[in-house]
Amino acid sequence: MTTDRPMLEIKKLSKSFPGVRALHEVDLTAYPGEIHALLGENGAGKSTLLKTLFGVQQPDSGEVWFEGERRSFSQPSDALHAGLAMVHQELSLVPQFTAVQNVVLGREKARAGFIDWREARERAEKSLGRLGFDARMDIPVRRLSVAQQQLVEIARALAVGARLIILDEPTASLTTQESEQLFALLERLRAEGRGIIYVSHRLAEVMALSDRVTVLRDGTLVGTRTRAEIKNETDLVKLMVGRNVDAISRVERSEGPGEEILRIEGLSSAEGVADCSLSVRRGEIVGLAGMVGAGRTELVRGLIGADRVTGGAVWIRGERVHIGSPADAVKAGIAFLPEDRKHQGLVLHMSAASNATLIKPPRRRGLLDRRAQREQTRALLTQLNADIDPGYPVGKLSGGTQQKVVLARWLKTASDIFIFDEPTRGVDVGAKGEIHALIRELAEEGKAIVMVSSDLPEVIGMSDRVVVMRRGRIVAELSRSQISEEAIVHHAAAS
Amino acid sequence: MSNHTTLERKSATETPLSAVRGRLDVAATARQAGLVGVILVLVLGFGLARPLFLDGGNLMNILLQASVVGVLALGQTFVLITGGIDLSIGSTVAMCAVVSGLLSHSLPVPLAIIGGIAVGALAGLVNGLLITMTNITPFIVTLGSMSIYAGIALIIAGGQAVYDIPTGFQDALAGRIAGVPIPVLLFVLLTIVAAVCLKRTVFGEHLTAVGGNAEVARLAGINVKRYTAAAYVLSGAAAGLAGTILVARLGAADPTLGADLLLTAIAATVMGGTKLAGGEGSMYGAAFGAIIIATLTAGLTTLNVQAFYQQVAVGSAIIIALLIDQVARGRR
Incomplete structure (x- = not known):
């Protein structure tokens, strides 16, 4: 894998806000066919890193290279057109639109000025079907489950031809079963040679899924480790917080409950x-x-x-x-x-x-x-x-x-x-x-x-x-x- | 030594540096200082071009011009803070003007004035109840009532202005106390009362929460509907007062008053830092906004700028003010 050319290279990216150094010379390299976990406590700089990558905010210094070209996106849609897609924690679909409308949004094909809905439907069915989407495509997406909405969002990214997909806490509101389906899907996308960057707080998932892990703490890079270098979740926690944190242990309490x-x-x-x-x-x-x-x-x-x-x-x-x-x-x-x-x-x-x-x-x-x-x-x-x-x-x-x-x-x-x-x-x-x-x-x-x-x-x-x-x-x-x-x-x- | 370690622990948690900068009260004070600065610059600028502009009488006259719009802007601020809008205030002004004018023919002056204000409050209550009892948005409800109240004003006035306003009425609301016009005194007083009400009472705190996030307010046990309706009652009452002031100043109650007052009042409100999205607003800002618009209009008149061009200038000023505000917010 490491013999491949890197897909995304972030070099010494820095970003400050008044009174806060949000990112300091952070590096990150992602390869095609890799699931790369991005970890860090809240406030560690993950969101800022992603926002500067996608052009929501401009970095103070540093470089972004994507597929061998130096890039500087001024807005997320520029990144999307370049092949870099983000699936947000708070989904960014048009809630009143159907799955079909959402998947083709911005790239509707028109015939004589009218949207060709048959073609749109075929296109959406193709990309959604491949992801194992089994819900209705003709009802507003707000009536779908979060997991289904997430698939719509991934389908939209794939339909644009995204080669690197970044998921921000995708399992935060999924059930265990839905999460497992998502993991299977991510593994399939990896096998297709797409790059995946995966932001999560759930260490068990990170351990099960990722090929490499990059950890941020207080806006700086702690390091990038391959999966083999990490023995267990405690290792990850240590990297993230710089100290040992006990897993949730059951505490026997002094007295039993009262009335x-x-x-x-x-x-x-x-x-x-x-x-x-x-x-x-x-x-x-x-x-x-x-x-x-x-x-x-x-x-x-x-x-x-x-x-x-x-x-x-x-x-x-x-x-x-x-x-x-x-x-x-x-x-x-x-x-x-x-x-x-x-x-x-x-x-x-x-x-x-x-x-x-x-x-x-x-x-x-x-x-x-x-x-x-x-x-x-x-x-x-x-x-x-x-x-x-x-x-x-x-x-x-x-x-x-x-x-x-x-x-x-x-x-x-x-x-x-x-x-x-x-x-x-x-x-x-x-x-x-x-x-x-x-x-x-x-x-x-x-x-x-x-x-x-x-x-x-x-x-x-x-x-x-x-x-x-x-x-x-x-x-x-x-x-x-x-x-x-x-x-x-x-x-x-x-x- | 122990001091040193405490400091370190603090900085490791939540960046007190930015905390000072980001504090909400500091930000609000900065915005108001900016508005006062704009007023000073305008006054001095026009004064340099036309020294007579700085005459005390002229400045007082500007405040008098600002007072009616200002009172409306204070009421509108309550509504905008809830995330709503009251488009009916212009028509309410006309309706209340006509009602108080007609009442003054048969009732003692204080009752005629109170009657006008009460009709305004009632008009606001109708808006508030329609908005909270149905799912119709404030924009639509008050768009409808704007037309209804304008119609009612014309109907009860018989299509023409009501004259023969007793001089007692005019003295009560358009006279002067210690040389200061009563509308100006009312404007200043109400600005302070409204600002205290918004920032220093539980009512204001809860109203702000309702506008900031109605669901959060509801889950915290706040009666969202009651607060929302109350904002429209205040806005209606403010329109009622503005209507009676106009009757006193003009010596007549014109049922066609008001359309331009609505837009100017909303402009003054947003210029003052109140957000149409709700949850954030400032009474002093609204008052300063009204004064800025009045100063600009008066100054351009002094410079012999034609009325048509004045409209362009005032409109541009509103947009520029909001642009500056946005840039300032972005930096914070």
Whole structure:
């Protein structure tokens, strides 16, 4: 492989923002027929590297060579035309368009000024069919699953003739099964001689899939290793954080859970949740596992009144409560930390202080007390081990710090019940461990915790009990001794 | 020694250097300082060309011109912050002018004024309820109500201006206190009240959150619909006040007022740094925007620039202001 000519060569690329050195003389070489993993904690410079490569931002210095030519793209479409495609974490399809429309977008063939839809359809079918796309091509892609949308995006890249494909956290919201299908596809693309750069936080995937790994830390290159040079995931973690981080280990807690805090009976919702019953006790962490789309998020959203509930009842500390809106849930003492922090957890251009005190901003003589707002936030975030300026817009913080801001918001309330939806999605390895520790601390303090997670090691490592959902229903409940990867997958996937 | 290690730990986490630069309050202050700078440059520039421009009476007159648009811009800022838009304010001005003018014929002056403002608030409430109870976008709802309110103004005025406004009405809203025109005093006062309301009250904080991200606000237990409707009520009430001020200043209630007021008010608002996308806005910015536009118009008139060319100049100024703002934002 290394005898081939490199496909992409990034040489000493540097990029600074005011006060931040985002990239410093980073090199990266990718070959055809190679899956190259790009690793680093959040804030390590991966996104900046990709953005400067694709011309979203211009580098301060350094060179990019693609297929033997020095290139400098001024926008992503230039890169695409050169044969360099990016599949984003947040997919960049036109949601209202069908798969066919999306695949041919920008390259529609016209006859007498009219788009030739038959030809477009054939073209889309050809490229999508090859990828194993089995969903409808004539409905808006927003109604497809994330995995299917991802295939549409890959198909579009291939249809343009992309020879190097860069995937940014492609499995972040895929189920295990969907991820495996994607890996098979990537391996096929590799066999065709295409180059693949793969950005991921999931070390197991990196170990299974990649030929070489490049690691960034604090904007600098730590190094590039071949797969053979890496013994195990711990090696990768060491490269990424420069220190040892324990894998999620199960912690035996001092005492067992206490009395029942939350009881849901027969909850059904307009979003497909059917007859779900669940009980959570004081100091207990209940993991909610299942495939993406199994209805876990919908169940917790129904519980907090964010989706319309069509049946069922909720008791809190033995008392029947009616929760018709998120405002009722707040009053009932339920804290909800949504999966999609950027769209549901944080007002991105408001300050960390405004976000952290959103539920009950501190007042003084009827007016908002900005100073107390900052001080409270600073105190909370220090407690959560995030040392940032509370006046800073929260959109510019790293994923882990953002999650801490959301958590800080709820710590100020008197909530007894904490619901985490994918608490560590998009969070780097170091912060992940911290968030796990914080969740455990909350449990120790006597909170009842529900944790929705697709990260199996997380579910297994954290939960006292695991409830598995499938197609909107609860299909299994595993006690501590029954929890295992096999058991969860078995229940989540069985038909 | 221990100090040294703390510092190191800090810099390893989240770059306090950029934190100072990126702080939101610092950025907002910088933008307002820029707007004040623009006003000063305009005033001095026109003053150099025509020294009479710097006459106190002339400057006061500019503020008077700015005050009606300014009051409208304050109301519009509340709405734009929620991510909506209120296209009906021009028509609401006309409707409220006519209502208060007619009321002044039979009711005491204070009640006529309050009546005009109340009709504005009611018009805003109708907008707010339609927007929050249906899925129709603010643009469409207020486009419809713009036409409806304009029609109502013409209907109740019988198609012509309402005259015979009592002098008490004119004194109350167009008189002077200590030499300062009352509309200017109201404009300054309301700017401060609106700014405090937006930045220093829970109402303003929650309204900003609703506009920044309605789903986040809803999940945090904020009643999004109530806040949204409230913004339109404030905008309508501001239009009501603007309408009564115009009645007092003109001594008549013209049912065809308003179309150009709408566009100028929106221009002043966005010039002041309020984003049409919602979640970000400044009352002082809106007020400064109104003053900039009034200064520019007055200055060009002083220089004998024809009205047609003035329109081109004001329009260009709006676009240039937003371009400068964008460049400044990009650098932050």
